[in-house]
Structure formats: C-alpha cells, structure tokens
Amino acid sequence: MATIVAQQAINGIVLGSLYVLVALGLTLIYGVLVQINFAHADFVTLGAFSAYFFMHALGGSYLASIGVALLVGATLGWLVNVAIFAPLQRKGSELLPLIATIGVSVMLQNAMLAWFGPVPYAFETPYSARVFRVAGTFFTLQSIIIIVVSTVTIALLYAFMKLTFLGKALRAVSQDRETAGLMGINPNRLIMLTFVLASALAGMGGAMLAPVLVLTPFAGASVIVKAFAIVIIGGFGNVEGTILAGLLVGLIESFTTQYLDPGLIDIVVFGLLLLMLALRPTGLVSEKREENV
Amino acid sequence: MRKPAIFTLPVIGVIACAVAGPALAQDKTIKIGALLPISGPGAYFGAQDKQGVELALEQLNKAGVNGYKFTIQYEDSACAPLPATQAAKRLIEQFKPDVVIGEECSDATLAIMPTMAQAKIPLLNAGSSSIKITDPGNPWTFRIMPNELMQGVDIATNAYNKLNARTAVLLNENTNAGIGNAKVFNDTFTKLGGKILAEIGFGRDINDFTAIATRVAGLGKIDVIPTYTLEGQGLKITQALAQAGVTKGGGGGSIQLGTIWLPFGFEQKAGQTSIGYIRIVQFDPTDQRDIVRNFVTAFKEKYKADPTHLHAHAYDQIMLIADVVKRGAKDAESIRDGLAATKAFSGVTGSVEFDKTNQNIKMDTIHYMETKPDLSWNALKWN
Numbered sequence: 001m002a003t004i005v006a007q008q009a010i011n012g013i014v015l016g017s018l019y020v021l022v023a024l025g026l027t028l029i030y031g032v033l034v035q036i037n038f039a040h041a042d043f044v045t046l047g048a049f050s051a052y053f054f055m056h057a058l059g060g061s062y063l064a065s066i067g068v069a070l071l072v073g074a075t076l077g078w079l080v081n082v083a084i085f086a087p088l089q090r091k092g093s094e095l096l097p098l099i100a101t102i103g104v105s106v107m108l109q110n111a112m113l114a115w116f117g118p119v120p121y122a123f124e125t126p127y128s129a130r131v132f133r134v135a136g137t138f139f140t141l142q143s144i145i146i147i148v149v150s151t152v153t154i155a156l157l158y159a160f161m162k163l164t165f166l167g168k169a170l171r172a173v174s175q176d177r178e179t180a181g182l183m184g185i186n187p188n189r190l191i192m193l194t195f196v197l198a199s200a201l202a203g204m205g206g207a208m209l210a211p212v213l214v215l216t217p218f219a220g221a222s223v224i225v226k227a228f229a230i231v232i233i234g235g236f237g238n239v240e241g242t243i244l245a246g247l248l249v250g251l252i253e254s255f256t257t258q259y260l261d262p263g264l265i266d267i268v269v270f271g272l273l274l275l276m277l278a279l280r281p282t283g284l285v286s287e288k289r290e291e292n293v
Numbered sequence: 294m295r296k297p298a299i300f301t302l303p304v305i306g307v308i309a310c311a312v313a314g315p316a317l318a319q320d321k322t323i324k325i326g327a328l329l330p331i332s333g334p335g336a337y338f339g340a341q342d343k344q345g346v347e348l349a350l351e352q353l354n355k356a357g358v359n360g361y362k363f364t365i366q367y368e369d370s371a372c373a374p375l376p377a378t379q380a381a382k383r384l385i386e387q388f389k390p391d392v393v394i395g396e397e398c399s400d401a402t403l404a405i406m407p408t409m410a411q412a413k414i415p416l417l418n419a420g421s422s423s424i425k426i427t428d429p430g431n432p433w434t435f436r437i438m439p440n441e442l443m444q445g446v447d448i449a450t451n452a453y454n455k456l457n458a459r460t461a462v463l464l465n466e467n468t469n470a471g472i473g474n475a476k477v478f479n480d481t482f483t484k485l486g487g488k489i490l491a492e493i494g495f496g497r498d499i500n501d502f503t504a505i506a507t508r509v510a511g512l513g514k515i516d517v518i519p520t521y522t523l524e525g526q527g528l529k530i531t532q533a534l535a536q537a538g539v540t541k542g543g544g545g546g547s548i549q550l551g552t553i554w555l556p557f558g559f560e561q562k563a564g565q566t567s568i569g570y571i572r573i574v575q576f577d578p579t580d581q582r583d584i585v586r587n588f589v590t591a592f593k594e595k596y597k598a599d600p601t602h603l604h605a606h607a608y609d610q611i612m613l614i615a616d617v618v619k620r621g622a623k624d625a626e627s628i629r630d631g632l633a634a635t636k637a638f639s640g641v642t643g644s645v646e647f648d649k650t651n652q653n654i655k656m657d658t659i660h661y662m663e664t665k666p667d668l669s670w671n672a673l674k675w676n
Binding site for chain 2: 018214
C-alpha cells in the first residue's frame, strides 16, 4: 500500500514537472502581455520534433537536444513576435493577436503534418531504458533528468525574475506597462523578451515531453488543455502558483488513475478548475501585490 | 459516279462508332469516395490507406474493368463522429460517389452509416471492429475486417487454451471499439473460467501511462494483458508496462495481447519492451500466396517500403469493388448487390464472404504473431 502511494507520488511529480515546463511559458505571456498564446502547444511539438531530428538525423545526444529544442523554441518565438504578434499589439487590439496565435497554431500543425507525416514517432532516449528499483518503487533515469532539468529551469527563471534588472523590468511591465515606460523601460523589448523566453520554455518542454508523448504533429495539443487549466488553477500569470498547480495536477492524475479511474482524470482536474474559479478566482497562490510575474 | 446516301450513311456511322466507342468506354467510371482520418491521432491510418488505394487504382486503371475506370475523392473524416459525418455529407453532395470506403475508427464509421444508408450508397469498411456496425445489420454497410466478437472470442479462447492464462487485466481506450473489444474478451474469458482482475479504460488524451502501469503492477500475478488502443498510445503502454516490470519485455511474467489495430513496424518502435507481445495481425507479409507476393513486390517497388495491414486492407477494399464491377455492377445499387453476393473473393488480407448482416465471415484474416527477442515475428498458427 505504502509502496503504491510512494510510486504514484513519484509518477505524479515527474508528470507534474513536465506540465510546469509547458505551463510556465503560458503564464509568462499572460502575466506580462495579458494575452493567451494558442500556438504554445505547437511550439512544444516543434521543440519535440527538433530534439528528435537532432538525435536521429544528426546523431546528437539527448541532453544536447534539449538545448537545441530550447533554441528552436526561442527562435520561433522571436520570429512570431516580430512578424505577427508585435505589429498587431501595436495596433492596440487585444483580440487580433489572440486570433493571430490561432492562425499560427493551425499553420504550424499543417506544416508539421506535411513535413513529418501523421505516423507516430517513437522518441527513445538511452535514459528511458535505465530503470532503477528501490524499496518496491521504480523510476527511470529519464524521470530523474526531467526532475533535475525542471528544478534547475524553475530556479534560473526565478533568479532571473527576482535578481536581474531585466527580470525586475519584466515584473514592472506586468504591473503597469505605461508607468514602466515612463520610467525608461522599453515595453516592446520586454514583450519580445517575454515571448522569446516563453517559447524557449515551450521548446525545451517539448524535448522533455517527447519521450512521454505520442509524438505526432498534434502532440502538443494533448497537453496544452491541461497547461491552461494549470495556469488558471495557479492564478493567471502567477509563476509560483503555476509551479504548485502543475505538480498538483500531476499528482491528481496519478492518484485518480490508482484509486478511481483514468477515464475520470479530466473530470477531476477540470472540476478543480471550476471550484477554484468559483471559490478562489485569484488562484492557488493569491498575493496581495498586484503584479503577478 | 456519286454514291447514293444510303451507302454513305452506314460508313459514317461505323466510323463514328469506331471513334466514339473508346471515348464512351473511357467515360464509364466508378466513383469511389474515401472517408479516411487524415488529421488527428488516427492520421496514420489515412496516410497508409491512401497508399494502398493508390496502388490498387494504378493497377486497375491500366486496362480498366469491364470498360470502367475508377476515380477517387478523399475526405478527412478525422477518426471522430462529427468530422466524419460532415465529410460524408460533403462527399455525397459534391462527388456523388457510387461506393464509399472507410472509416477506420468505429465511432466515425457508426456516425456515417445512417448518412450512407439515406443516400443509398454502399459503404465498404475494412478497419472498424465494433459489433454495432454489422449487428443487427445495415443493407448499405459491409465489413471485410473481423469484428470485435470474432477477434475477441478467438483471442480470449486462445489465451485460455493455448497460453493457459487464468488471470487478465484489460486496458482499453474509452471508445466504442475499445470498450466493445474489452467486453467481448471479458465475457469469453470469464465464461471459460478465467478471472479479470481489473478493466482500465482511458481517454485518447492520456500520454503518460506510468500511473496505469503502476496500478497494474499492484494487482498481483497477471497472465495476460489484452490492450485495445491506437498505435501511439499502444507504444507508450507497452513501454510503461515493461518499465514497471510487469510484462516479459521488462522481465515480468505477463503477456501483452494486442489487436488488429496496431500496424506492422510497431515492434521496431517499441523496441525490447515488446518482446513476448502476442497480437492479431490482419495481414501476414510472409504469406506465400501469389496474390500476397505480387502485392508486396508492387508495393515495395512503388513506395520503397514494406506494406502494413492498413496498406493491405485498403488495397483489398478497392480490389473487391473492382471484383464486383467485373461481375457486372455499374452503380451504387448494383455494387451493393454485388458486394452482398460475394462468395469467394481472395484478397491480400484473406478471403471474403459476407453473411446476412454484411459481415465477412472468413477467419483467415486473423493471424497471431509473437514478438521474438530480435523483434521479428513468430507466426503462432493458432488459426
């Protein structure tokens, strides 16, 4: 009994760490731009495919492929921001960039379908096959890598936001864009930085998720709905809340599978989402301060 | 001397017929509509089906059949009821097909059946297993694939008798086909004296199967694990069960049992985790019949790859339609009648003979394969 609980806790934390990586990008964009990027899922998928081809076509290592996916995500984010998002934002419309991200999503999905085809790819890393069995529980080297990379990423992001000038500037923009502009901060550059950072996280999340996902051009879509739920449960745009909510959703999935039924996972997760919206709309981590990021 | 018109007219007529004859013959076409999943998680079905269809059409249209050529229009039915219904209506209104092939997923096939029946167009299915498709029977829907009852009863009986399995855990996607297949196995296996330790259903949006594998590992000694999913989730389940030490591929004692849904090449993707996996395949590429050897050779020549069961059953669908046209069918109604009268059609997946519910009753389309340590197949010859 205790072994099963421990095992499902491990499973939940590993899965939750993956969700956090995907949801952090969404929460950053919402926190700073008050926008939702519907193409985020496709950035995740493209990150997963770039890691796959870096390993299988170029013979690179899995760990290096995580860096490659991060760079691909960042580049894509920069491109989408320069070509589509920023010009539409400058027009002052909130709706146009939102719709544009849907367009980018459809375009990327179909481009990936044309390039990579619909047949699922098997993304194997040498670390997935290394299974450790300790006191009745099991975990793979891959799951250790997931937890380590997620923890380091979260720590670096946290340090960046709290300790660096750019991080503080981002928080200032998320608090009040106009006043931040009056203080000499260039909001457009920070919007660009946010988009690049969020997309880099999505790309890296793709590389981390790839061995778990059924890797097809539609792979990201299967996690993005949960990532949105995590962002809402955590508190729109709240980084700490997103981390907590991501881990919570991972644990809920594991324990629902064990003690209820995997078919009920969405009911439990989205039931929690509705409950949060009704009882605690500010999210898990409600802060007295107004800024979120 | 000028010839009287009475002599000239027949000559002109003969010449006109000689010129127009071939043109008229070329105008005789059988229009085939194809409702296939081209997007979404089942998109690999559509991509492979299309290759099988194109190969068959290329061969048939070289000379035609009874003066008929075959044209096709594909619509994306996305493996789901709503897009499938919309695609079916679009196909009927715009293309006006004489016969339609598809869908692969049972939920989608069930959704388009009423539309086809209303339009009086025969639907030839080769990839959906739900019993509801042919039970109680629909005069416009035909299925060449063995249904869930044929597959489920057979695999449960073989698990009990040939593998001496007494305990089982069922893993299935929550769809008509997944639930239906699991139920048939459950009913047959328990009737024989076996025990189902758990039946675990899940949605198609589940990615990480470690939690499910953990639950399975905690259920004690399990002899067999029948699994009903599409390829992508099937891969992840096989890997997770091996990691949890449950199946033979992970050093455990349980044997995973799979369905006709998984394509050729699954083992290569799942790797060592699939060792000991026993599954039904609809197409045996090692079959020595001439028709199979010719198909494999032609396929490899055209696509530089090995054919899967999806290529094979799509090829059979078109060849069966051609066979019906050869027997005199020329429109939707006569194609329907011709299909119903099929008795001894021999395809690359096996033979076809429909019962009164329009279900193919031939069992030679069911082949059992076990994955060997080198990931090749060991044909079990259970049927």
